[in-house]
Amino acid sequence: MASADRHIAHLLRRAGFGARPDELDTYGPLSISRAVDALVNYEPATDEVDNFIGVPGYVGITTRGEFLPPSNIVDARQRWLFRMVHTRCPLREKMTLFWHNHFATGYTKIAGALGATEGARYLAAKAAEDPAGVRGQIETLRDNALGNFRDILVSIATDTAMLVWLDGRTNTKAKPQENFGREIMELFTVGVGNYTEADVYAAARVFSGWNLQRVGAAGTSAQRYEFIYNPAQHDTAAKTFSFAVYPDGSRTIVARSAGDGMQEGLDFIDGLASHPNTARFLAAKLYRFFVTEFGAMNVTFVNRVAGVYRQSGCDMKAVMREVLLSPEFWDESAYFTRYAWPVEFVVRALKEIGWSGFSVDSALAPLSNMGQTLFEPPDVSGWRTGQRWFASGAMLARMNFASALASNQKSTLAANARDAGRTPEGLLAYFQDRMATAAQDSSTAAELMTYLRATGAWTGSDAQLQAKSSGLAHLIAGSPEYQLV
Amino acid sequence: MNRRQFVKGGVAAFTVTFAAPEFLSDLARAQGARTRNLVVLYLAGGNDSLSMLAPYNDPFYYSRRPSLASPAGQVLPVGTDSSKVALGLHPRLTGLKQVFDQGRLAFVQRAGYADQSRSHFTGSDIWSTADTNSAQGLGWVGRYLDGFPLPVDALLGWNTTASLPRALQAGHVEVPAIASPSGYAFSSPNSGAEAAAERATSARIASHTPVDRPELAFVCGSASAALATIDRVATVAAYAGTLTGSQNYPTNGFGQALKAVAGAMAKGIGAKVFYVTTGGFDTHSAQGVNATGGAYYNLMGTLNDGLLAFYSDLRNQGLLDDTLVMSFSEFGRRISENGSQGTDHGAASVMMVMGGKVNGGLYGTAPKLNTDPGNPTLENSAGDVGYETDFRSVYAQVADNWLGTDSVRLLGGDFRKSGLSFI
Numbered sequence: 001m002a003s004a005d006r007h008i009a010h011l012l013r014r015a016g017f018g019a020r021p022d023e024l025d026t027y028g029p030l031s032i033s034r035a036v037d038a039l040v041n042y043e044p045a046t047d048e049v050d051n052f053i054g055v056p057g058y059v060g061i062t063t064r065g066e067f068l069p070p071s072n073i074v075d076a077r078q079r080w081l082f083r084m085v086h087t088r089c090p091l092r093e094k095m096t097l098f099w100h101n102h103f104a105t106g107y108t109k110i111a112g113a114l115g116a117t118e119g120a121r122y123l124a125a126k127a128a129e130d131p132a133g134v135r136g137q138i139e140t141l142r143d144n145a146l147g148n149f150r151d152i153l154v155s156i157a158t159d160t161a162m163l164v165w166l167d168g169r170t171n172t173k174a175k176p177q178e179n180f181g182r183e184i185m186e187l188f189t190v191g192v193g194n195y196t197e198a199d200v201y202a203a204a205r206v207f208s209g210w211n212l213q214r215v216g217a218a219g220t221s222a223q224r225y226e227f228i229y230n231p232a233q234h235d236t237a238a239k240t241f242s243f244a245v246y247p248d249g250s251r252t253i254v255a256r257s258a259g260d261g262m263q264e265g266l267d268f269i270d271g272l273a274s275h276p277n278t279a280r281f282l283a284a285k286l287y288r289f290f291v292t293e294f295g296a297m298n299v300t301f302v303n304r305v306a307g308v309y310r311q312s313g314c315d316m317k318a319v320m321r322e323v324l325l326s327p328e329f330w331d332e333s334a335y336f337t338r339y340a341w342p343v344e345f346v347v348r349a350l351k352e353i354g355w356s357g358f359s360v361d362s363a364l365a366p367l368s369n370m371g372q373t374l375f376e377p378p379d380v381s382g383w384r385t386g387q388r389w390f391a392s393g394a395m396l397a398r399m400n401f402a403s404a405l406a407s408n409q410k411s412t413l414a415a416n417a418r419d420a421g422r423t424p425e426g427l428l429a430y431f432q433d434r435m436a437t438a439a440q441d442s443s444t445a446a447e448l449m450t451y452l453r454a455t456g457a458w459t460g461s462d463a464q465l466q467a468k469s470s471g472l473a474h475l476i477a478g479s480p481e482y483q484l485v
Numbered sequence: 486m487n488r489r490q491f492v493k494g495g496v497a498a499f500t501v502t503f504a505a506p507e508f509l510s511d512l513a514r515a516q517g518a519r520t521r522n523l524v525v526l527y528l529a530g531g532n533d534s535l536s537m538l539a540p541y542n543d544p545f546y547y548s549r550r551p552s553l554a555s556p557a558g559q560v561l562p563v564g565t566d567s568s569k570v571a572l573g574l575h576p577r578l579t580g581l582k583q584v585f586d587q588g589r590l591a592f593v594q595r596a597g598y599a600d601q602s603r604s605h606f607t608g609s610d611i612w613s614t615a616d617t618n619s620a621q622g623l624g625w626v627g628r629y630l631d632g633f634p635l636p637v638d639a640l641l642g643w644n645t646t647a648s649l650p651r652a653l654q655a656g657h658v659e660v661p662a663i664a665s666p667s668g669y670a671f672s673s674p675n676s677g678a679e680a681a682a683e684r685a686t687s688a689r690i691a692s693h694t695p696v697d698r699p700e701l702a703f704v705c706g707s708a709s710a711a712l713a714t715i716d717r718v719a720t721v722a723a724y725a726g727t728l729t730g731s732q733n734y735p736t737n738g739f740g741q742a743l744k745a746v747a748g749a750m751a752k753g754i755g756a757k758v759f760y761v762t763t764g765g766f767d768t769h770s771a772q773g774v775n776a777t778g779g780a781y782y783n784l785m786g787t788l789n790d791g792l793l794a795f796y797s798d799l800r801n802q803g804l805l806d807d808t809l810v811m812s813f814s815e816f817g818r819r820i821s822e823n824g825s826q827g828t829d830h831g832a833a834s835v836m837m838v839m840g841g842k843v844n845g846g847l848y849g850t851a852p853k854l855n856t857d858p859g860n861p862t863l864e865n866s867a868g869d870v871g872y873e874t875d876f877r878s879v880y881a882q883v884a885d886n887w888l889g890t891d892s893v894r895l896l897g898g899d900f901r902k903s904g905l906s907f908i
Contacts, residue, residue, distance in 0.1 A: 167769045175824020179769045371647045391649040391662030392711040400672045407674030443693040451686040455678045470674035480704035
């Protein structure tokens with residue numbers, strides 16, 4: 001791989017899910033700043049990736065009857081994986097995944113409360129495809145992937161799935177519900193240690209009356225749950241926090257009439273969104289997600305990105321431009337210093353090994369064994385990332401997915417490698433270029449060569465190329481080095 | 486009943502009886518060296534222990550939980566504790582009641598710590614590290630495993646969950662995560678000699694430890710742990726157990742995880758520690774304590790049926806005396822129910838200890854649920870259960886009296902507590 005491609009490949013591993021050959025062609029000729037521009041300034045209107053689902057030449061999906069992502073969670077998972085493989089707006093899908101982990105909402109609880117099809121609907125329906133215009137949580141996050149963080153918080157606080165997931169729908173004046181009030185501070189904004197238990201109780205009261213109502217004709221597809229501010233269930237008394245809620249330093253949300261009470265929650269969200277601890281909390285999380293998981297937190301980076309966040313008024317597009325153009329991001333010692341999440345690993349393997357004739361449905365069970373089921377984070381804090389992805393069973397699941405994919409792509413791999421495969425050295429070099437990894441340990445490279453020379457003399461026959469190409473793709477994608485992105 | 490049904494029923498009735506046929510235990514012994522083991526059970530989400538072990542004569546239990554309290558006539562009474570509070574198990578815990586009556590189940594009431602965290606994540610980190618100040622270090626079980634002399638066996642511990650819990654994070658011992666023994670195998674796009682060559686290559690790549698790249702070495706260690714253990718785990722995948730029919734292990738994840746643990750024990754795998762979890766305890770709304778099919782009712786069903794099957798199987802295998810199960814949860818829940826017929830995050834909770842050598846019974850004292858702000862058994866203006874026994878005192882007894890290690894060194898302090906004598 002050419003040197004310039006090496007940098008673009010880094011950018012696409014981080015701001016996307018690795019590079020398809022055509023993505024290298026698209027981004028390869030661009031300067032770094034133009035490539036970042038292209039990633040950050042995507043036009044949602046040009047992202048017609050869903051139109052290619054089921055089209056030959058793209059990765060497959062598996063239907064069980066009609067393919068219905070807005071009402072079937074398995075289909076919703078397939079659609080999202082399809083988007084990750086084929087999108088022309090990779091940063092959009094990557095940020096959606098980031099937000100999904102940040103506002104981690106699990107399907108099972110929603111489905112348990114509202115039913116399976118409704119569970120999928122409030123997580124994954126696109127407004128344009130829902131009979132009543134319901135927009136699922138992931139679509140909201142996807143539409144606002146690089147939006148204003150304050151707006152994202154408001155949309156999450158009024159999101160149907162979130163109101164079920166963290167029980168806001170039952171938050172009433174007489175019995176405030178603490179679940180959302182706690183997590184909006186602990187996990188969504190300022191972070192643990194920056195609020196008190198008393199703040200949790202006060203936050204619950206701020207959001208009292210932020211409930212759900214069911215509207216639309218009963219028994220029709222127009223019937224739906226939607227957010228309602230219910231003044232009768234709002235606690236109107238003043239609420240005082242241990243931190244400043246308003247720019248003037250005031251810690252108290254003053255008493256209002258019940259009719260105006262929704263403004264309290266909006267004020268509180270404003271206060272949280274613009275809180276310096278929120279800026280640092282997000283900056284640190286972005287550092288780990290986009291720059292590196294190795295070493296200590298980079299305080300310089302955090303302060304600078306937090307500054308951009310605050311100066312821009314919580315504008316995530318400005319923040320992400322800063323992140324992706326930062327010297328920390330482009331420091332070559334930061335390349336391959338993140339542990340790939342299971343979906344990153346799977347999608348990158350598809351892009352680098354091949355997808356023709358493979359269905360993303362076949363990746364769902366392996367992803368579960370690797371510890372990541374989309375729309376089903378383990379709890380509201382999201383997935384346990386970094387080294388905690390690498391329990392031995394989860395690593396074995398990665399190796400076995402690599403095997404299944406290499407097996408599926410066997411003849412294509414052999415055909416692609418025919419010229420390079422005249423010698424075992426040529427074959428190894430071909431795959432090391434096609435599936436770039438963190439610098440291979442010298443023993444890893446030596447073992448791969450030993451493997452190519454095992455089981456008989458090199459003939460370059462079709463049978464040998466089929467065995468050794470698929471074997472190499474399996475071994476490289478299953479190697480420790482490949483797990484770093 | 487035809488003869489075939491009779492025989493099937495007869496076998497089931499025979500094999501689940503507590504009077505274990507001796508040949509089974511002999512078989513188990515013959516299959517491998519016996520080893521004392523600890524099963525750490527995590528009830529994820531914050532268990533509402535007031536619904537699990539209810540002070541059913543406390544009028545405040547009913548006034549503060551109008552929709553959640555179990556009626557006194559429905560709980561399974563287990564006697565009174567040293568403070569004269571009558572306690573009853575959740576009505577669904579009929580199997581655990583049997584184990585309690587046999588003296589093999591202990592409850593440690595009001596276990597917790599000062600200023601208990603109400604955060605799931607900080608809370609579970611604290612319980613997992615046994616460190617209330619800085620809970621980002623190694624797990625307390627991991628530190629125990631680190632104390633074994635090198636080289637350690639690759640199956641020194643067995644984690645039945647998909648990801649590595651903090652309790653098992655160790656300095657140099659890799660605990661394999663084996664959620665399902667049958668899926669724990671090496672696959673290859675090829676067969677025969679080619680497949681064997683891939684597996685050998687994989688193992689050699691993984692076994693190399695790049696000393697100057699600890700982040701990469703970590704992944705190598707994980708792959709190595711997998712490859713070093715898959716053949717032995719395959720023997721467990723074939724484990725049938727001694728139970729059949731309705732007495733068998735539940736098909737849910739918890740039941741199957743316990744079956745794998747029993748299989749590992751019966752096959753003499755040699756693991757010293759097993760880690761099992763069952764979740765769904767974060768019952769903020771529609772907690773459903775009493776109605777059949779209610780959320781908490783089902784949680785108790787999962788817990789009861791899994792643990793009873795495990796207990797019965799181990800008893801039949803003659804392995805009960807080698808086994809200690811200890812449960813924990815990150816916090817208990819608020820005493821008063823909220824407006825959603827649920828309970829919010831609270832403080833102290835109940836720990837369970839079960840095993841053949843356990844001195845069963847009720848340890849510690851139940852909270853008095855009256856709302857007097859000065860109530861010494863409560864905290865947070867009488868909103869939450871106050872802790873009486875530091876959870877590390879329970880760990881200390883397990884460490885000293887079961888694992889045979891020095892609890893002071895393991896826990897970084899002397900947490901031994903007199904009167905706590907469940908093992």
